[in-house]
Amino acid sequence: MATPSLYGLMAEFDNAEAIVKATHRAHEEGFMDMDAYTPFPVEEVMEYVSPHNTGVPLFVLIGGVTGALSGFILQMIAMTIDYPLNVGGRPPNITGWPSFIPITFESGILLAAFSAVISMIALNGLPMPYHPVFNVPGFERASQDRFFLCIEASDPKFDPNRTRQFLQSLGPQRVVEVEP
Secondary structure: OOHHHHHOEEEEOOOHHHHHHHHHHHHHHHOOEEEEOOOOOOOHHOOOOOOOOOOOOHHHHHHHHHHHHHHHHHHHHHHHHOOOOOOOOOOEEEEEHHHHHHHHHHHHHHHHHHHHHHHHOOOOOOOOOOHHHHHHHOEEEEEOOEEEEEOOOOOOOOOOOOOOOOHOOOOOOOOEEOOO
16 A cells, blocks of 8 residues: 655744634635644644544543442442341341442542543554654744644645645745655
């Protein structure tokens, strides 16, 4: 299978206002697969770049529910089958469920936290020692004083020539191709 020849096109801006305007215009033009790289969080940009919903919240919910159910069932088995105690003449069954709440809660939180960390690492593709944008000359300044907008070739509206013209119309310092 042949490797695609282009990951996308990247425009470089010198201030936060320019990247906000550029992402807004790109979103209005219909570009959806784009990402912005800034030296500090720019909240307005995050409204327009492609959402990276990885499914981590679903895995956290599943982990939390599984942990809570496991904690509750483990206590029920221990208190009613394996080691029943007759305390105050009460039967060893589900009537003692209020005493199971703290461990049920804590085991749910514990498994949800483990699920959050493991699914975040796995589903976000971490660790990521290589990304195509690292090949762009000057990209290291994205962590210092430059702002970059990358429109990916996977976008349905992506056309190399039209996208380049569009990015150049936004007034960037430069527009470069991002090789895969």
